Amino acid sequence: MQFELTETQQLLKNSAREFFAAECPMAEVRRLMDTESGFDPALWSKIAAQGWPGLLFAEQYGGAELGLVEAAVTMEEMGRALAPTPFLSTVLLAGTLIDAAGSEQQKKTWLAPICRGEARSTLALLEAGVRWEADAVALPATRSNGGMQLNGRKLFVTDAGAADFLVVAARGDGALALAVVEAGARGVEIQPMPAMDRTRRYYQVVFDQALVPEGNVLARGEAACSALEHALDVATVGLCAEMVGGMQKELETAVQYAQTRKQFGKPIGQFQAVQHQCADMLLLAESSRSAAYYAAWAMSQQIPERRLAVSVAKSYSSDAAREAGNRAIQVHGGMGFTWENDLHLYYRRAKSSETLFGDAIFHRERIARLLMD
Numbered sequence: 001m002q003f004e005l006t007e008t009q010q011l012l013k014n015s016a017r018e019f020f021a022a023e024c025p026m027a028e029v030r031r032l033m034d035t036e037s038g039f040d041p042a043l044w045s046k047i048a049a050q051g052w053p054g055l056l057f058a059e060q061y062g063g064a065e066l067g068l069v070e071a072a073v074t075m076e077e078m079g080r081a082l083a084p085t086p087f088l089s090t091v092l093l094a095g096t097l098i099d100a101a102g103s104e105q106q107k108k109t110w111l112a113p114i115c116r117g118e119a120r121s122t123l124a125l126l127e128a129g130v131r132w133e134a135d136a137v138a139l140p141a142t143r144s145n146g147g148m149q150l151n152g153r154k155l156f157v158t159d160a161g162a163a164d165f166l167v168v169a170a171r172g173d174g175a176l177a178l179a180v181v182e183a184g185a186r187g188v189e190i191q192p193m194p195a196m197d198r199t200r201r202y203y204q205v206v207f208d209q210a211l212v213p214e215g216n217v218l219a220r221g222e223a224a225c226s227a228l229e230h231a232l233d234v235a236t237v238g239l240c241a242e243m244v245g246g247m248q249k250e251l252e253t254a255v256q257y258a259q260t261r262k263q264f265g266k267p268i269g270q271f272q273a274v275q276h277q278c279a280d281m282l283l284l285a286e287s288s289r290s291a292a293y294y295a296a297w298a299m300s301q302q303i304p305e306r307r308l309a310v311s312v313a314k315s316y317s318s319d320a321a322r323e324a325g326n327r328a329i330q331v332h333g334g335m336g337f338t339w340e341n342d343l344h345l346y347y348r349r350a351k352s353s354e355t356l357f358g359d360a361i362f363h364r365e366r367i368a369r370l371l372m373d
Helices: 007-023 026-033 042-049 067-080 089-100 105-117 221-260 273-303 306-337 343-353 360-372
Strands: 122-125 141-145 147-158 163-174 175-180 188-194 200-211 216-219
Touching: 007 067, 007 273, 026 147, 026 200, 026 343, 042 175, 067 089, 067 221, 089 147, 089 163, 089 175, 089 188, 089 216, 122 147, 122 221, 141 163, 147 163, 147 175, 147 188, 147 216, 175 200, 216 221, 216 306, 221 273, 221 306, 221 343, 306 343, 306 360
Parallel strands: 122 163
Antiparallel strands: 141 147, 147 200, 163 175, 175 216, 188 200
């Protein structure tokens, strides 16, 4: 494993930072927060023009055929900018699932448009129990007209309002099934759900006798479980990198404020208590970065301990992102809580990301199970 980014990866990082600084400043983030969808098709088209939706996928589908480290680099800069895009849902979740479980024809039908930036998607997984595991899926999929009929609901579906189609996890004949469902199909209703983070939207998806053709079924049984597990690990790594970007921005904002804000005739950064807060934030950000990029490398290299590395990264980053946000706000004092200050937006994202794909407790329990196997 290399401990620094390669020249190509560093160029990608620099390019992404410049792109989001120009195309998605905080004024634009706040504008999109006040829209109904929280999504801008024009921004997505510009992201697609960079080739980022195809980073992970083969050239035959329009991808760049790079790796998860490159995706993590891009996600870190998205987190730094607090970019309200469906990249995580479309590329790392749905795209990875289709790539892992779909047939050649299914990849041409649904993965290729994702790579070209022409389609957006997400994964509909969570139900009332809110568990990120295949055995928690209970949405009934009954056989009907040579396909499946879905009845029930999915909760906390990220970016469903911006999706052209959904990858739905259901249970038919006692086995897990993954199927593609068009967002506008008959019997599918997408409803917004309230959430702390206004830069990443969550939705409830209600299925009322929604018919899924057999050709839309990606996988069943063990193949579906394996593909789902892999996609969740890939998306978790991307989310960890995104949290690192947010922590880095919070640290830089807090340090800049400590250098300029004066109390008792001198900058507050000269007070040891404030220095300790910033030093702790640096430790949290750098430790999370190391864990996230190691997990990205482990997944790319398919090493045996890759799932363990993913859970180590998420368990640490979940707590670290929340704590870094706390400390950044403390450095700012009462100013950090005001609506005009951007820090609370990063803190909201951190709190939302803390539980997305499993919180620290979930992943520590997973680590324990993996170590016992």
